[in-house]
C-alpha cells in the first residue's frame with residue numbers, strides 16, 4: 662500500500678493510526694500534519710509516523726488522504742488542497758460533511774469516501790458507516806477496508822441514510838453510557854455500594870453485548886432465555902414495557918436523526 666496521509670492528528674487520526682500499526686501497516690507508510698503542529702508532533706513521537714510541516718510535504722508521495730480535522734475546518738481549508746489531492750483517494754471522517762461539500766474542497770480527487778466512525782473506534786471496537794461518490798475500484802476498496810478495519814467494523818450505506826446511521830451508531834455509545842449510569846444508580850437505590858454497582862453495571866453490559874455478538878441471534882431470543890414466567894427479570898421487563906422503553910429509544914434516535922439532518926443541511 663502507498664503512503665496514507667492524515668490531515669489532522671487528533672483523537673480520530675490517532676485511533677486510525679494505532680489500529681493500522683496494530684495490523685502491521687508500517688509506520689513509514691503513514692504521515693500526518695496538523696495546523697499548529699502540536700497534535701501531529703505528539704502522534705509522530707508516540708507512534709513513529711512521519712510528521713510533515715506543510716501540506717505539500719504531506720501529500721507528496723501520498724496516495725490517500727484521510728481528512729481528520731473538525732468539520733468546521735473544511736470551509737476554511739487551504740484552497741491548494743484542490744490541486745494537491747488531484748488523482749488521490751480522499752477519505753473524510755468529518756461528521757455531517759456531505760460528499761457534495763467534500764467535492765468542493767477536493768474536486769480532482771480520484772474518489773471521495775465519507776465516513777461516520779464512533780467512539781469505540783479508539784479501542785478498535787467501533788462500527789463505521791461509509792458511502793462513496795462513485796463505486797470503488799478493487800485497489801481503493803482494499804485501502805478503505807484497511808483504513809476502516811483499523812477502527813473496528815464497517816458498513817457501506819447510501820449517503821441519504823447517513824443521518825439515520827449517525828443517530829444509531831454515532832450517538833449510540835452515549836445512549837449506552839447513559840444506560841450504564843442509570844443501571845449503576847438503580848443498583849445503588851436497590852442497596853448496593855456505588856463501586857460495586859458501577860462494576861456490576863459495566864460488566865453486565867459488556868458480557869451481555871459479547872454474548873449477543875457471539876450468539877449472533879435476535880436480542881429478543883436471549884432476553885426470553887433469561888426470563889422465567891413471573892420471575893425477577895419478568896417483573897423488571899414488565900415495568901420497562903409499562904413505561905414504553907422502546908418508544909423512548911425510538912424517540913431518542915429520531916431526535917438525534919432530526920438534529921443530524923439540521924446540522925448537515927448546508928454542509
Ligand SMILES: NC(=O)c1ccc[n+]([C@@H]2O[C@H](COP(=O)([O-])OP(=O)(O)OC[C@H]3O[C@@H](n4cnc5c(N)ncnc54)[C@H](OP(=O)(O)O)[C@@H]3O)[C@@H](O)[C@H]2O)c1
Nearest residue numbers: 669670671672673695696697699700730731732755756780
Ligand atoms: N472522536 C470521535 O469519536 C469521532 C466520531 C465520529 C467522527 N469524528 C470526526 O473526526 C474528526 C476529528 O475529530 P477528533 O475528535 O479527532 O478531533 P480533535 O482531537 O480535536 O483533532 C482535531 C485535529 O485537527 C487539527 N486541525 C485543526 N485545524 C486544522 C487545519 N486547518 N488543518 C489541519 N489540521 C487541523 C488539529 O491540529 P492541532 O490541534 O495540532 O492544530 C487536530 O489534530 C471530526 O471531524 C469529527 O467529526 C470523530
